[in-house]
Structures are given as C-alpha cells and as structure tokens.
Amino acid sequence: DVKVTQSSRYLVKRTGEKVFLECVQDMDHENMFWYRQDPGLGLRLIYFSYDVKMKEKGDIPEGYSVSREKKERFSLILESASTNQTSMYLCASSFHRDRGSEQYFGPGTRLTVT
Amino acid sequence: RKEVEQDPGPFNVPEGATVAFNCTYSNSASQSFFWYRQDCRKEPKLLMSVYSSGNEDGRFTAQLNRASQYISLLIRDSKLSDSATYLCVVKIGGSYIPTFGRGTSLIVHP
Numbered sequence: 694d695v696k697v698t699q700s701s702r703y704l705v706k707r708t709g710e711k712v713f714l715e716c717v718q719d720m721d722h723e724n725m726f727w728y729r730q731d732p733g734l735g736l737r738l739i740y741f742s743y744d745v746k747m748k749e750k751g752d753i754p755e756g757y758s759v760s761r762e763k764k765e766r767f768s769l770i771l772e773s774a775s776t777n778q779t780s781m782y783l784c785a786s787s788f789h790r791d792r793g794s795e796q797y798f799g800p801g802t803r804l805t806v807t
Numbered sequence: 808r809k810e811v812e813q814d815p816g817p818f819n820v821p822e823g824a825t826v827a828f829n830c831t832y833s834n835s836a837s838q839s840f841f842w843y844r845q846d847c848r849k850e851p852k853l854l855m856s857v858y859s860s861g862n863e864d865g866r867f868t869a870q871l872n873r874a875s876q877y878i879s880l881l882i883r884d885s886k887l888s889d890s891a892t893y894l895c896v897v898k899i900g901g902s903y904i905p906t907f908g909r910g911t912s913l914i915v916h917p
Contacts, residue, residue, distance in 0.1 A: 724903055735909035736851075737892075743903055751904075782827055783850055794839050794898045798850035
C-alpha cells in the first residue's frame with residue numbers, strides 16, 4: 694500500500710513564525726505536490742516537484758517555499774505565517790507522468806495561524 | 808470558464824437509491840480521468856479511474872464522453888457510508904499536474 698505521511702495533523706502557530714510542514718512517501722514516486730484546501734475553493738496547488746531538487750510553482754506560491762533534498766521527502770515552508778494561511782494542507786505523490794497519474798494523499802495538516 | 812466543473816450539490820438521497828454525478832472539462836487534450844472520494848476532514852482517496860470504454864467497480868460505474876467532454880459517476884444501491892464529497896480529476900496528456908473539480912457532496916439518509 695502506498696503511504697504518504699505528514700509531520701503533524703494539527704498545528705497552531707503565531708503570526709510571523711516560520712512554519713515547516715513535512716511530507717514523506719514510501720513508494721518511490723517521482724512527483725510530489727503541496728495543496729491547500731479551503732471551503733468553497735477546492736484544492737489549490739501551491740508547489741510541486743518532479744525530481745529531487747526540482748520545484749515548480751503552482752497556482753498560489755506566494756508566501757510559501759519548498760524543499761526536496763531527498764526523493765521521498767517534500768517540505769513546505771511558510772517563511773512568515775499569516776492568518777490568511779490558516780488552512781488544511783495536503784501533500785500528494787504520484788509516479789512520473791508517463792506511468793499514470795493517480796495521486797496519493799497524506800492525511801493533511803490543519804494549520805491555524807493566530 | 809472553469810477547467811473542470813461539478814455541481815456542488817448536495818445530492819440528498821435515501822438509502823438504496825441510484826444517484827449520478829456529472830463532471831465537465833474544457834480542455835480537449837485531457838487524457839486521464841479519475842473520481843476521488845473525500846470524507847469530511849479527511850484526505851481525498853482514489854475511487855476509480857475512468858476508461859474510454861467505461862468501467863465498473865461493484866456498485867460504482869464510471870463513463871467518459873469525449874465528444875461532449877464530460878465524465879460521469881453512477882452509484883447504485885446507495886449506502887449511508889457513501890456519504891462524502893466526490894471529486895472529479897482530469898489530466899492533460901504529458902502534464903504532471905491533474906486538475907481537480909471542487910467536488911459534489913452526497914448525503915445518503917436512512
């Protein structure tokens with residue numbers, strides 16, 4: 694079974710703090726993704742990575758950065774957390790595009806910024 | 808026009824009913840299609856892929872209509888446990904990134 698894990702299920706941070714969200718997958722997937730999900734807005738892509746040390750901006754990268762130093766690990770960084778970054782953060786992984794594209798999601802991190 | 812559109816619902820049906828959802832997509836280069844299920848406050852999980860010839864998995868049937876650019880999901884004999892949000896996912900050939908619809912909410916009541 695594919696397993697995608699995220700470092701925290703719930704997180705509460707203060708405005709201005711630096712926040713690290715970590716994601717690890719155990720299926721040797723090339724692609725990894727970070728989304729946020731808000732009521733009424735659906736899933737929005739923040740960043741994705743198709744290989745180690747490679748990253749591409751998604752639809753809403755402002756205020757976020759990412760790091761992928763190892764194939765199995767993809768980190769999302771909020772440089773200076775703000776209240777409008779309160780959201781559910783979901784990590785996903787998938788095989789390279791030519792081998793099908795179904796994504797497998799982690800359980801999510803519900804982040805509250807106060 | 809949104810790339811992937813779904814009726815948000817909610818669809819409120821009794822147990823045992825048959826219910827169908829549609830999802831339209833705008834990019835004719837789309838090649839891969841999926842239905843995901845998301846329970847409240849949980850992550851999306853793959854329900855089924857959608858193949859050109861249509862496919863069935865137990866009570867669930869998925870269809871693709873390329874000419875009209877939509878996919879459908881039919882659920883027969885609905886169970887209480889089918890209550891969830893169903894997300895339509897479409898991917899353009901050669902792209903890394905799938906496009907998610909905003910989901911259709913299904914509530915199955917006794």
